[in-house]
Amino acid sequence: MGGNKDDSMYYLGNKELPNSKYEHVYTKEQVAALKKAKKNILYFAENFFYIVNLDTGKETIKLYPAQKKALRAMRDNRFYILLASRQIGKSTLMTIYLLWQACFQNDQRILLVANKEATAIEIFGRVRMAYEQLPNWLKPPVKEYAKTSMTLDNGSRIGITTTTGTAARGQSVNCLVIDEMAFIESHLVDEFWKSVYPIISSSKKSKAFICSTANGTQNLFYKIYNESETNPDSAWARGKIMWNEVPGRTEKWAADTRASIGSDEAWRQEFCCEWINSGESSIDDELYEKMEKDICDPIAVLDDGCYKIWEEPDPSRFYAAGVDTAEGVGKDSSVIQVLDITDPAEIRQVAVYKNNKISPLEFSNKVYQILRNFGNPLALIERNNCGAQVVDRLLMDLGYPKIVSYGNRAAHRKNRMAGMIAHTNTKHKGIINMRYWMNDLHSIVMRDADTLEEFRDFVRYPNGTWKAQRGKHDDLVMAMMYAYYVLENDICEQYFEILEKDDTGRPKIIEPMDFGVTLFEDATSIYNNADMSISPDLNPVYWGMSDGTEEMGDDYYDLIDAGFTPL
Numbered sequence: 001m002g003g004n005k006d007d008s009m010y011y012l013g014n015k016e017l018p019n020s021k022y023e024h025v026y027t028k029e030q031v032a033a034l035k036k037a038k039k040n041i042l043y044f045a046e047n048f049f050y051i052v053n054l055d056t057g058k059e060t061i062k063l064y065p066a067q068k069k070a071l072r073a074m075r076d077n078r079f080y081i082l083l084a085s086r087q088i089g090k091s092t093l094m095t096i097y098l099l100w101q102a103c104f105q106n107d108q109r110i111l112l113v114a115n116k117e118a119t120a121i122e123i124f125g126r127v128r129m130a131y132e133q134l135p136n137w138l139k140p141p142v143k144e145y146a147k148t149s150m151t152l153d154n155g156s157r158i159g160i161t162t163t164t165g166t167a168a169r170g171q172s173v174n175c176l177v178i179d180e181m182a183f184i185e186s187h188l189v190d191e192f193w194k195s196v197y198p199i200i201s202s203s204k205k206s207k208a209f210i211c212s213t214a215n216g217t218q219n220l221f222y223k224i225y226n227e228s229e230t231n232p233d234s235a236w237a238r239g240k241i242m243w244n245e246v247p248g249r250t251e252k253w254a255a256d257t258r259a260s261i262g263s264d265e266a267w268r269q270e271f272c273c274e275w276i277n278s279g280e281s282s283i284d285d286e287l288y289e290k291m292e293k294d295i296c297d298p299i300a301v302l303d304d305g306c307y308k309i310w311e312e313p314d315p316s317r318f319y320a321a322g323v324d325t326a327e328g329v330g331k332d333s334s335v336i337q338v339l340d341i342t343d344p345a346e347i348r349q350v351a352v353y354k355n356n357k358i359s360p361l362e363f364s365n366k367v368y369q370i371l372r373n374f375g376n377p378l379a380l381i382e383r384n385n386c387g388a389q390v391v392d393r394l395l396m397d398l399g400y401p402k403i404v405s406y407g408n409r410a411a412h413r414k415n416r417m418a419g420m421i422a423h424t425n426t427k428h429k430g431i432i433n434m435r436y437w438m439n440d441l442h443s444i445v446m447r448d449a450d451t452l453e454e455f456r457d458f459v460r461y462p463n464g465t466w467k468a469q470r471g472k473h474d475d476l477v478m479a480m481m482y483a484y485y486v487l488e489n490d491i492c493e494q495y496f497e498i499l500e501k502d503d504t505g506r507p508k509i510i511e512p513m514d515f516g517v518t519l520f521e522d523a524t525s526i527y528n529n530a531d532m533s534i535s536p537d538l539n540p541v542y543w544g545m546s547d548g549t550e551e552m553g554d555d556y557y558d559l560i561d562a563g564f565t566p567l
Helices: 005-009 028-039 041-048 065-076 090-104 117-133 186-202 220-230 251-261 264-270 285-292 360-373 387-397 424-440 449-456 475-487 489-495 523-527 554-561
Strands: 050-053 057-060 079-084 109-114 142-145 149-152 157-162 175-179 207-212 237-241 300-302 307-309 319-324 334-340 347-355 378-381 458-460 466-468 496-501 507-512
Touching: 028 041, 028 090, 041 057, 041 065, 041 090, 050 117, 065 079, 065 090, 065 237, 079 090, 079 220, 090 109, 090 117, 090 157, 090 175, 090 207, 109 117, 117 149, 117 157, 117 175, 175 186, 186 207, 186 220, 207 220, 220 237, 251 264, 264 424, 285 449, 319 360, 319 387, 319 475, 334 360, 334 475, 347 360, 347 449, 347 475, 360 378, 360 387, 378 387, 378 475, 424 475, 449 458, 449 475, 475 489, 489 496, 489 507
Parallel strands: 079 207, 079 237, 109 157, 109 175, 175 207, 319 378
Antiparallel strands: 050 057, 142 149, 149 157, 300 307, 307 347, 319 334, 334 347, 458 466, 496 507
């Protein structure tokens, strides 16, 4: 038979995976290096542990002082918790330790835990790559080698699991490593911890290591870290690595990164290791008091109190409207928020419509009527669920020319759809954007007391999401979030000339492009029972022949995003 006779010494013939038949004659230098690597984890890491550098490819890791300190702490303590800034290599530190432990200690049972299986597999992939890059004479031979586990000839095994798995329950574990613990849902990690930690703590030699970026205070990671700080008798040693402990990170890097994140709060939590309380209101007491001073009675109250106007429409100014649609069955409300965005530094709430009993079809007409009061402004309308009926009626039946489309890519929609696609990514981005303008710049002049109270009840949950407290509503908040989305660069650049940007790269001075029709109607004229089945007085531009179900070319969709309407 063909084949190299040496292939039998390698697992599946892979020359980077020696098996139990592997033979090697050691030199004196290799023996010395082997002894030193076993004794010194820093020597092992910097001489034999490979990472992938995005610029230079595979290379041995160069540890900076904070990383060395963390590795020593892992070596010297049974229980170690690491609070770290994003992008400092904390997961890499964990993989260095567990690979070092598996290679130089016999019969170890090492378990790597992540919040998602894909994350655990990705981290384990780094372990596999690092193992394969070790010199064959340095590493124990392989007995089993799979996507989710590896067993070495010295009896040590590295496996992965999630908090929903059963890999650790009832089994002996010598070393437990949990990555990004603060981002694992509390109901999952708490039960996992209750079943696994007693097994670890009952042994005199078993170890547990936890690392994460901060993510609020209502989670197990915070509780363990806080106890390590406040309880002198805590079994946990702790460490912290800040953003500026990474070589090359300057104040300019910090400013650029903060600008790209777009939120001072996110920067402080994710890079400065600050505990931002979950359950906190989206606006603090100082901002609430400032906004409260601007609350006043509207100059007009129409439609049985549903439609409130604080400023008369002014053709010399320009507006944006955020729309959130409900079922109209007396629960959540359908809302229109109209903002004067002429000066991004002083955005003015000029009109609000709120009704929890209006049907989506009737609401479509109401949106159309109110938008015409303010000169056909850009309309940012959530498309999901009932909102699709509103978007499609405005677009297809009423020919409204300025409906913003956004979020198709984030939601992985094959066919582009008009309107704002509500998705985890788009909502998160929208809230971060709104909080920048409101919380960081204090740009909003709030007029409506109901909107202000909804913001008071709009809180951060332990998983990092924002929504209304239980029993409360956030329809007014979400509509305002969509209105603010017009100042997000991806959208703003389509519809406005950005004459000047602020320090974070956001629009500071804008001028509208000449899109669609500008027509102001008297607000009181919308209650004269006019026939809304007719087309607008001035027809929008039509292009193409599509019912919206077929996949069209990019040029077609670019025109739709720019405000054109398909026929």
